[in-house]
Amino acid sequence: MHIVAVLALPGVVPFDLATPLEVFSRVRLEDGRNPYEVRVCAPASTVEAGAFTIRAPWGLDTLDVADTVILPGCADVTEPIDPQVLARLRAASERGARLASICSGAFILAATGLLAGRRATTHWIAAELLARSYPAIDVDPDVLYVDHGHLATSAGAAAGLDLCLHLIRRDHGSAAATMAAKLSVVPLEREGGQAQFIVHEQPPVPRGATMEPLLRWLDESLGEDLTTRKIAAHAGMSVRTLNRRFREQTGTTPLQWLHQARVRRAQYLLEATGITVDRIAGQAGFGSPTAFRDCFKRMVGVSPQAYRQSFRSTPAVAPAP
Template sequence: MKKPASPPEKSPLVCAIAYDGLCTFEFGIAVELFALPRPEFENWYRFATVKAEHGPIRATGGITIEADGDLELLEDASLIIVPGWRGAYTPVPEPLCAALRAAYDRGARIASICSGVFVLAASGLLSGKSATTHWRYTDLLAKRFPDVTVDPDVLFVEGDRVFTSAGSAAGLDLGLHIIRQDYGAQVAASVARRLVLPAQRDGGQRQFVPRPEPKARAGSSLAQLQDRIRATINESWPLERMARVAATSGRTLTRRFNEETGTTPSSWLKLERVSRAAELLEDGTIPLSDVWEVCGFGSAETFRREFRKMMGVPPVRYRERLGAPAI
């Protein structure tokens, strides 16, 4: 049995970086997780908002932030959080990059939420490491920083005291993960309950299920075929049947699917089945044991295998994290 985490002897200092154009939601995540008073615990974090640069700090929504201090505060930080950034192409001030590198060299942990990953990458803290960010930015991150291994599918990545999370709300998952490391599973679960969140979502869970949509005009034969398949997703749909319904050959249908969706008919069908299964698991009204048949997987084993491959977690875990009963 894994030994429970021992609470830190001294309350760790968590510093959130504030900048003009601050992402309000991402900053709020850091505040909610690490700054909110928690008298139910004997020991908790200290928290400080750190000004990244000179000038006003205006946040999304018309809010102005009054920071606790400047970059010198990072000298005592145990954890530094970069809650987003004002633009993927916006230059990162060198003093901020230097302060982050110095803090890391002193042993501090550095974490980013969503687009904050561009600050970490600009600082050189991700060179040779794996990282993630919001799925909208993963291609851009990989293009701008080829020395970073970008994982577009996961909720968060941890490696050598550097943490990166996917889009906004994934910062909650990352924060709970860090709290779990510092104070143990029971404390993290208590924080999650207060947030009305599942106690733990695996970092490897996919951010979303991509559903390729046809570029063809509504009413085209391919769109009509896809609509018919969705309406009868529980039935068997081999390529021969698809081609017959579309009044074409299997080779022509495969070519058209590739042109209009970027994938094959069979791959598209698997995505549709998994997407439908995810909807049913989220709804929670159909027994888990029936989902595979309703979605046309052919067997429970095939359902579990394909769902986990695309979603990163097994069906039962997916339903549990949403708080739905595994009926």
């Protein structure tokens, strides 16, 4: 029997905790048996989980016998982790157990030191903090999950479900994973390299910075045919000076900033209107619908139409001209 230990630490995120419990407990092989024994373990018998309290039936000694250890996220990723927990996790890894994190559970796995020098992911909103806190980790905020075999990390919420199904497929093949996916009413097809649906916020610019008026003008001029030379002329500086000052204050180039701003506008139009994709390409400032689709797919990870189907908040009716 393959023991799956789900570690509940103080402030555990209930969704992250429930996902592996539901998915692994629903697996059935051809002979009808479930190959997994799922155990919720914790440092104490009760654990606060936001709106309610969890009573964990297993202690940390479960980590000593588990074949797979799942680390759900916690509400406060800056909260220090009990050294005893970290020691147990390292010991579990050393004896060959598989460790996998869901969402901000990557911070727990990172604290063990086991991710140093490796690629990992977490919820996109926490990726920058993870990278700052653990500079030895190659944090990739654009994927659903990263699997190194004995160590795995996943992005926010639903990506934890993707990772659990991926692990089941690794253990028992596609048939078992497909049945688990059907019982969870989710598709099996999403691969780990698919991009998270990230809100592409522009890098913050301090108030009073010399680039602030230029950025405001750029945001108002997204639909125009802008080049670095035109932007430099509007700013009254050379292209070389523009590039240098722009990178100093935003951390990126003028054209990359434009791409991000145009994709953000396109995301809004796809979510809030029924305007055709071709018209959105023009309103967002892309030279052609093909260029728009290519850039959107590269930055968001799915096509504009697929994004609209997932996030549309209004009926698919184009507004009257």
